[in-house]
Amino acid sequence: MQHSTAEKEHAILRFLIPFLLVCLFAVCTIIVTVSGLKVYLKIQKDTDLAYQSRTGASYVANRLRRTEGAISLKDNHTLLLTEDENGTAYETYIYFSDNTLWESTVLSGSEPINSEKIVEASDFSIQWIASDLLSFSITGADGRQDTRNVYLGKGDLNR
Amino acid sequence: MNRWNHRGKVGVGTNIGFVSLLMIFLTLCLTCFCVLALSIASKDSRLTERSLDYTQSYYQADELSQETLQKLDLGLSTIKQNINDPSQYYTQASVFLETLGQDARYEEADHTVTFTYSISEKSKLLQVIQINAPSEKTRYTVLSTHTISLPDDLSGQSQNLWKGN
Amino acid sequence: MKGRSKSVGLLIEISISILFFSLFCAIALQLFVHAKTMSENSVLKTKAMSCAQSVADLFRSNEDFHDLIKEQYPNASILQDQIVISLDKDMQPISSDSEAYQLTASLNEEPTETGIMKTAQISVHSESAFLCSLETKKYFPKEAAS
Numbered sequence: 001m002q003h004s005t006a007e008k009e010h011a012i013l014r015f016l017i018p019f020l021l022v023c024l025f026a027v028c029t030i031i032v033t034v035s036g037l038k039v040y041l042k043i044q045k046d047t048d049l050a051y052q053s054r055t056g057a058s059y060v061a062n063r064l065r066r067t068e069g070a071i072s073l074k075d076n077h078t079l080l081l082t083e084d085e086n087g088t089a090y091e092t093y094i095y096f097s098d099n100t101l102w103e104s105t106v107l108s109g110s111e112p113i114n115s116e117k118i119v120e121a122s123d124f125s126i127q128w129i130a131s132d133l134l135s136f137s138i139t140g141a142d143g144r145q146d147t148r149n150v151y152l153g154k155g156d157l158n159r
Numbered sequence: 160m161n162r163w164n165h166r167g168k169v170g171v172g173t174n175i176g177f178v179s180l181l182m183i184f185l186t187l188c189l190t191c192f193c194v195l196a197l198s199i200a201s202k203d204s205r206l207t208e209r210s211l212d213y214t215q216s217y218y219q220a221d222e223l224s225q226e227t228l229q230k231l232d233l234g235l236s237t238i239k240q241n242i243n244d245p246s247q248y249y250t251q252a253s254v255f256l257e258t259l260g261q262d263a264r265y266e267e268a269d270h271t272v273t274f275t276y277s278i279s280e281k282s283k284l285l286q287v288i289q290i291n292a293p294s295e296k297t298r299y300t301v302l303s304t305h306t307i308s309l310p311d312d313l314s315g316q317s318q319n320l321w322k323g324n
Numbered sequence: 325m326k327g328r329s330k331s332v333g334l335l336i337e338i339s340i341s342i343l344f345f346s347l348f349c350a351i352a353l354q355l356f357v358h359a360k361t362m363s364e365n366s367v368l369k370t371k372a373m374s375c376a377q378s379v380a381d382l383f384r385s386n387e388d389f390h391d392l393i394k395e396q397y398p399n400a401s402i403l404q405d406q407i408v409i410s411l412d413k414d415m416q417p418i419s420s421d422s423e424a425y426q427l428t429a430s431l432n433e434e435p436t437e438t439g440i441m442k443t444a445q446i447s448v449h450s451e452s453a454f455l456c457s458l459e460t461k462k463y464f465p466k467e468a469a470s
Contacts, residue, residue: 018334022178025338029185032349033192039356040192043363047203050367057374058210065217068285068305129396130387144414148374149396151381153286153304175333182341186348193355200362207366211373211456218380218460225441225461232438232465296467298438 053140056101056119057148060094060136063103064150067092071134071152076125079136082108096124101138213279217306220276220284224304227261227274228288234259235290235298248293271302281309371415372448372455375427379409380460383429383444405431411448425450439465 060079064071069083078095089108093115094101101119104112122143126136132154137147234255242248249270256263262275269289276284287302382392393400393407399419401408410423425448432443442464447457 014331018331021338022334025178025342026181029182029345032345033185033188036189036192036352036356039360040196043196043359044199046367047199047363050363050370051203054210054370054374061377062306065306066308068303130385130392133381133385133387133392135396145416146371146374147378149378149381151384153301153384175330175337178334178337178341182345186345189348189352193352193359196359197355200359200366203366204362207370211369214373214377215458218458221384222459222461225463228463228465229436229439229441232463233436236438297465299465 049140049142049144052119052121053138053144053146056121056124056138056140057136057146059118060101060138061148061150063092063094064134064152067152071154073126073128076127079126094118096121099141213282216278217284220278221304223261223276224274224284224286227259227286228299228301230259231256231272231288232298239293239298243293245292245294249290252290278306283307283309368415369455372425373458375409375411375415376446376448376456376458379407379427379429379446380444380458383442383446383460384462389431389442389444407431415448425455439463 063081064079067081067083069081072080072082074080074093074095078093081092081094083090083092090105091108091110092103092105093112094103095112095115096102099120099122100117101121101124102112102115103118104115106112119138120141121138122141123139124136126134129135129149132152133149134152135147135149137145139145235252238248238251238255242251249267252270253265253267256265256272259274262273264273266272271287271289274286274288276286278284284304284306286304289300289302291297291299378396379393382396383389385392390402390407393402393409397409397417399410399417401410407429409427409429410418411425411427412418412422413424415425427446427448430445432445434441434443440463442462443459444461445457445459448455
């Protein structure tokens with residue numbers, strides 16, 4: 001009797017210890033892999049957030065530099081660019097609404113329609129700091145602000 | 160007959176090979192995450208470099224425009240010292256403008272000159288300057304400085320588009 | 325005996341798996357760190373250039389540069405021929421106590437017969453790393469004597 005009990009215990013140990021060892025290996029490797037996944041997700045999230053605010057700021061700055069016509073502000077969140085193409089006046093609105101920066105080009109005097117999304121943001125504000133200098137700031141979804149000053153290169157501006 | 164003498168699992172908790180399979184699978188997963196992370200980071204880095212290069216080029220073009228303005232101012236000042244008659248002044252000015260380069264285009268009607276400075280293959284800086292009359296205090300006025308994008312060269316490519324009928 | 329040889333086999337298999345997996349993890353960890361560093365550097369360089377551009381555009385304006393700097397960057401250190409702005413790790417202007425980065429604008433004036441050519445060399449750097457630099461010029465013509 002004692003001999004069979006000892007054999008039984010021996011068999012259980014022979015079964016259990018390797019099983020536990022394999023389980024330990026599996027758990028450790030899964031932890032390492034999940035950590036790798038988290039690092040990848042963090043890199044992707046940080047890159048996306050940085051991309052949003054810098055793309056928005058770059059786009060607005062380059063759009064201002066490209067404008068040949070008059071530049072004015074409808075309010076602190078709306079930029080109005082007026083340009084003349086073959087005798088027809090067009091207005092481009094760059095405005096902030098619904099946590100997004102939008103752009104819409106319409107005939108002069110019309111309200112913005114069929115707007116194109118530029119980038120998602122939690123805030124956008126713009127103001128004059130001199131007669132030829134505009135300062136705007138875009139706040140990304142993570143709360144980080146990107147502020148830029150843009151020189152407009154014109155002698156005579158329509159405020 | 161020994162009760163423990165089975166075919167299949169004998170005296171160990173798992174089969175040989177399970178650990179290797181697990182290791183291969185998790186190594187593949189980790190490799191994927193590694194490659195994806197590196198790919199995102201390197202694309203972002205390349206985009207940043209291109210953006211910085213463009214910015215540098217823009218400011219270099221602007222520097223060139225200021226140097227051209229200085230030359231223009233000096234030239235106009237010299238012409239003004241010798242000539243008071245506006246029509247002769249503008250004639251001399253138009254001849255002088257051709258020597259400045261930068262694709263200078265002079266419009267006689269409104270006495271404006273447009274200079275073009277290259278920023279990149281697809282982008283240029285345009286500066287429109289009004290040449291003031293000799294009686295004015297300043298010799299020129301900068302009307303606008305703006306960038307333009309060059310259209311893609313589609314020569315040699317054609318597409319049959321549906322005309323709606 | 326068979327059971328014992330299988331146990332030994334399993335142990336050897338686990339040891340070899342741990343060996344290969346740990347080698348691979350060491351390489352993967354280095355690559356992850358490299359990716360994270362690249363991503364952080366890109367963000368930093370972009371923010372630095374954005375700051376440099378803002379200051380360069382203030383310089384290009386027809387208004388007085390020193391007045392504009394005092395207005396936009398109240399904590400800036402302003403000398404006749406140099407302006408130093410202290411920036412934190414997010415490239416936001418701060419007072420100079422806990423700066424992580426510095427924006428330095430070196431100014432130069434070259435008078436000519438007909439005006440003055442002003443030059444600004446703007447650079448953003450930390451104690452150990454140089455991030456970006458920009459050079460910009462602005463020509464101010466003298467008004468003709470009446």
